[in-house]
Amino acid sequence: xxxxxxxxxxxxxxxxxxxxxxxxxxxxxxxxxxxxxxxxxxxxxxxxxxxxxxxxxxxxxxxxxxxxxxxxxxxxxxxxxxxxxxxxxxxxxxxxxxxxxxxxxxxxxxxxxxxxxxxxxxxxxxxxxxxxxxxxxxxxxxxxxxxxxxxxxxxxxxxxxxxxxxxxxxxxxxxxxxxxxxxxxxxxxxxxxxxxxxxxxxxxxxxxxxxxxxxxxxxxxxxxxxxxxxxxxxxxxxxxxxxxxxxxxxxxxxxxxxxxxxxxxxxxxxxxxxxxxxxxxxxxxxxxxxxxxxxxxxxxxxxxxxxxxxxxxxxxxxxxxxxxxxxxxxxxxxxxxxxxxxxxxxxxxxxxxxxxxxxxxxxxxxxxxxxxxxxxxxxxxxxxxxxxxxxxxxxxxxxxxxxxxxxxxxxxxxxxxxxxxxxxxxxxxxxxxxxxxxxxxxxxxxxxxxxxxxxxxxxxxxxxxxxxxxxxxxxxxxxxxxxxxxxxxxxxxxxxxxxxxxxxxxxxxxxxxxxxxxxxxxxxxxxxxxx
Amino acid sequence: xxxxxxxxxxxxxxxxxxxxxxxxxxxxxxxxxxxxxxxxxxxxxxxxxxxxxxxxxxxxxxxxxxxxxxxxxxxxxxxxxxxxxxxxxxxxxxxxxxxxxxxxxxxxxxxxxxxxxxxxxxxxxxxxxxxxxxxxxxxxxxxxxxxxxxxxxxxxxxxxxxxxxxxxxxxxxxxxxxxxxxxxxxxxxxxxxxxxxxxxxxxxxxxxxxxxxxxxxxxxxxxxxxxxxxxxxxxxxxxxxxxxxxxxxxxxxxxxxxxxxxxxxxxxxxxxxxxxxxxxxxxxxxxxxxxxxxxxxxxxxxxxxxxxxxxxxx
Numbered sequence: 001x002x003x004x005x006x007x008x009x010x011x012x013x014x015x016x017x018x019x020x021x022x023x024x025x026x027x028x029x030x031x032x033x034x035x036x037x038x039x040x041x042x043x044x045x046x047x048x049x050x051x052x053x054x055x056x057x058x059x060x061x062x063x064x065x066x067x068x069x070x071x072x073x074x075x076x077x078x079x080x081x082x083x084x085x086x087x088x089x090x091x092x093x094x095x096x097x098x099x100x101x102x103x104x105x106x107x108x109x110x111x112x113x114x115x116x117x118x119x120x121x122x123x124x125x126x127x128x129x130x131x132x133x134x135x136x137x138x139x140x141x142x143x144x145x146x147x148x149x150x151x152x153x154x155x156x157x158x159x160x161x162x163x164x165x166x167x168x169x170x171x172x173x174x175x176x177x178x179x180x181x182x183x184x185x186x187x188x189x190x191x192x193x194x195x196x197x198x199x200x201x202x203x204x205x206x207x208x209x210x211x212x213x214x215x216x217x218x219x220x221x222x223x224x225x226x227x228x229x230x231x232x233x234x235x236x237x238x239x240x241x242x243x244x245x246x247x248x249x250x251x252x253x254x255x256x257x258x259x260x261x262x263x264x265x266x267x268x269x270x271x272x273x274x275x276x277x278x279x280x281x282x283x284x285x286x287x288x289x290x291x292x293x294x295x296x297x298x299x300x301x302x303x304x305x306x307x308x309x310x311x312x313x314x315x316x317x318x319x320x321x322x323x324x325x326x327x328x329x330x331x332x333x334x335x336x337x338x339x340x341x342x343x344x345x346x347x348x349x350x351x352x353x354x355x356x357x358x359x360x361x362x363x364x365x366x367x368x369x370x371x372x373x374x375x376x377x378x379x380x381x382x383x384x385x386x387x388x389x390x391x392x393x394x395x396x397x398x399x400x401x402x403x404x405x406x407x408x409x410x411x412x413x414x415x416x417x418x419x420x421x422x423x424x425x426x427x428x429x430x431x432x433x434x435x436x437x438x439x440x441x442x443x444x445x446x447x448x449x450x451x452x453x454x455x456x457x458x459x460x461x462x463x464x465x466x467x468x469x470x471x472x473x474x475x476x477x478x479x480x481x482x483x484x485x486x487x488x489x490x491x492x493x494x495x496x497x498x499x500x501x502x503x504x505x506x507x508x509x510x511x512x513x514x515x516x517x518x519x520x521x522x523x524x525x526x527x528x529x530x531x
Numbered sequence: 532x533x534x535x536x537x538x539x540x541x542x543x544x545x546x547x548x549x550x551x552x553x554x555x556x557x558x559x560x561x562x563x564x565x566x567x568x569x570x571x572x573x574x575x576x577x578x579x580x581x582x583x584x585x586x587x588x589x590x591x592x593x594x595x596x597x598x599x600x601x602x603x604x605x606x607x608x609x610x611x612x613x614x615x616x617x618x619x620x621x622x623x624x625x626x627x628x629x630x631x632x633x634x635x636x637x638x639x640x641x642x643x644x645x646x647x648x649x650x651x652x653x654x655x656x657x658x659x660x661x662x663x664x665x666x667x668x669x670x671x672x673x674x675x676x677x678x679x680x681x682x683x684x685x686x687x688x689x690x691x692x693x694x695x696x697x698x699x700x701x702x703x704x705x706x707x708x709x710x711x712x713x714x715x716x717x718x719x720x721x722x723x724x725x726x727x728x729x730x731x732x733x734x735x736x737x738x739x740x741x742x743x744x745x746x747x748x749x750x751x752x753x754x755x756x757x758x759x760x761x762x763x764x765x766x767x768x769x770x771x772x773x774x775x776x777x778x779x780x781x782x783x784x785x786x787x788x789x790x791x792x793x794x795x796x797x798x799x800x801x802x803x804x805x806x807x808x809x810x811x812x813x814x815x816x817x818x819x820x821x822x823x824x825x826x827x828x829x830x831x832x833x834x835x836x837x838x839x840x841x842x843x844x845x
Contacts, residue, residue, distance in 0.1 A: 175654075176654040176658070176738075177654060178654075178737070178738065182737075183735040183736065183737055184735040184736070198820060198821070285816075287736065287739075288816040288817055289727050289728065289731045289734070289815070289816045289817030290815070290816040291561075291565055291733070291813070292564070292565050292813050292814070295565035295566055295567055296565075296566065299566070360814075360815075360816060362728060362815050362816040362817075362818065363816040365816075365818075365819065365822075366816055366817070366818075366819060511819075511820055511821060512658065512738050513738055513739040513819075513820045514819065514820075515738050516736040516738055516739055517739075
C-alpha cells in the first residue's frame, strides 16, 4: 500500500516537473524527499496543497552553515489518505537569513516559524505575528540558542515591557489573569481572559515557562542517552516519546526491530494510554465536582501503574524502550496471567465508573455542549490526537501510518462529531476499551525470539523521523546523526504544540467557571510543548 | 437566672467549639463514601491550630478592611451562635432569638467578606465577590420566606418561640407547608454554606470558586478565623434545619434531664444531616454557574408555596 502510494505521489510530482525540484536518494521508507530553492518553495507548497491537500506537520531548522554553507529548513508534509510523507528541504542563505513564510497558509506553520525565529534568528518573510514564542523577554534579543556557535548569554534580565497580549475593548470588558503559577500540582502557563461578565470573549495563553532547551541538550548525545532524555520530555508520555525517538534512530541506522519487540512496544504503548485515559476520565469528573468517579479512577490508575512496575521495574514504564528493540526480560507465563487478570479486573471496574459518571444527569449537563471545538476550526488549526477525533477528524497514526505491530492488529478508531467536553471524554472511554482488548490480543499473539537488535553503526548525516500515536496524539521526533554516531539535531513535536491554540477557540462564549473543565478535557502537556 | 446563663453559655460553647467537628465528620463520611480512608474527624481542629501559628502574609495593596474582616466575620458567627436554639429554648437572652436579626447578622459577615475579597484587587477575589453577592441576593430572601412559613404557624418570628410551639404539635410532619419549607431551606442552606451542587468546598480550581475565591488572599490566623466562622455557619444552618423543622428533643425547660436529652437529640439530628450532606455531595456534580439562579428560584418557589399553603390548610 505504502509503496503504491509512494509511486503515485512521485510520478505525480515528476509529471509536474518542477524546475529546481531535486529528488533525493530513495530512503526506502514512506517518505519522498525533495530539495528546492527558497524562491520556489511557496509555489511548490501551494502545489502540494492543491494536488494532495497536504499540510506541513513538522518544520525543522538546522544550523548547517559549516556543512552546506547555510541553514537547512525541512518541512514534513502529511498527505491525507495515503501513507506517504513529502519531506521538502530548502537552504537558507547564511548572510541574509530570511525564508518564505507559510504563516498565512497554515496556522501551525506560523507557530513553527515563530519558534525558528526565536531559536535560530532566521526571519520568516511577511509573517504577520512575530511576537516571541519560546524565549521570554529576559532572553537577550540577539541570542539564538540553537545556533551552533551560540555562547551562553551574559545578561538575563527582564526587559520590563509587558507581553503584547491582544487587547479587547468595549463596555464592561475586563481582563482576568491566571497563572503562570496555579493552585494544585500542575505545570506553569499564563492565561489571559477577556470577559464580559462571566462570558469569555477572548483567551490568549502564554506558555514556554518550562522551556529548558531539550533540543539543545540532545546535541552531541549518544542515542542510548538520548532515549533517556526523550523519556523525560513529558513524564506521562515516556513510552511514546522514547518510541518515536527510537524509531527515528532505527530508520537512520536501517535496522528493523525484532518481531517480539514490535509486539511488546504495542503492549507498552497501550498500557501508557490506559493509565492516562483512566486518570483523565476521573479528572474530568472531579472538575465537575463529582469526586466519586475520580476516587475510583485513581484507584484503577494505581492498579495499572503497579502492573507497569511489575512488568518493567518502573511505574511510568521508563527504560523499557531502547533504540533497536526493548530492554525487557521475556514475559513468563505467570506475568502474562498477571497482566490478563489485572486488565480484566480494571476493565470491569472501569465500565462501572464510566456508567456511574454517564448516568449522572448533573455530570452530563456539565459535559454536554461545553467547550465546543468545531470541525472547521479543528482542521484549520491542524489539531491532532484525542482533540481531533472528538471534533470529527478521523485520524490515528496507529492505523494510518502503522508502526511496531499495529498493522497486525484490528482495532476501532473512535471518532465523535460534537467537539465538546463530552466528546473528548467519550473518545478516551472508547480508546481505553480498545486498549483493553488490544493488550489481550498482544499477549495472545506474542512471538518468541529476539527482543533487541543493537544499533552499532550510525552513518554521519543520516536523517529520519519517528512518528507514533501517543495517548494525546501523534508525537514526532526528527533526528539527524552527527559524527561518531552522536546526535547532531533532534526536533520534537508533541501534539500539545498544535492543540494548545485550539483551547483558545473552544472556550469562546463559555463562562469562566467552565474553563478548568474544558482545559482538563484537552489535558495538554506544558513540558512537551515548551521543550 | 444563674442557671439560665450557664445553659446559654453551654449551648453557645457546643455550637462554636463543636462546629469544626461537624465539618470533620462530613469530610470523613464523604471520604468513606468515595472509598477513601480520609482524614480523621479531628482534622479541622489540627488545621486551625496549624493556621494559628503560621505567618500571616498580607498583600501590600490592601486597606484596613482586609484586616478587620476576619474579626467581623468571626464576631457575627459567635453572635449568631447565641441566637439559635441549639439545645434549649430557655436561654438567658430571649430577646436575641429573632430570625430577621439572625439573617441580618449572617449577611453582615458575607458583606464584609465580599468587600475584603475586592480589597486585594486580584481577579479571583473580584469574581468570588460578584458570584457570592449574586447568590446571596437570591438565597437570603428564600431563607426568610422559608422560615416565615414556620413563623406564621407559630405566630412569632422568635426562633425560641417557634421551636416551643412546634414541639407540642404532633402532626407537624403531615403538614405540606412544613415539608415544602424544609425542602426550600435545605437548598438555600447548601447555597449559603457553599456546598455542592452550588459551590465546591474542596476544589483547587480558582476559576470555579465562589466562597473559596473570596478568601484566597487570607493566610495564617486570619484564615483560621474565617475557616472557623465557616464551620460555625454550617453548624448553625444544620442546627436550624434540625431544630426548627424537627424540634423534638430540644429542651423547653431549664432542667438537667431535658438538657441531656437536648444534647443527645442534637447529636442524632446533626449526625443524620451530616450523613445526608455527605451522601448528597458524593452523588451530585457542581451545577453550571448559570443554573444556580434557577435552583435558587426553585427553592424560592417552594418557600412561597409553603407560606401560601398556610393560608389554605390551617
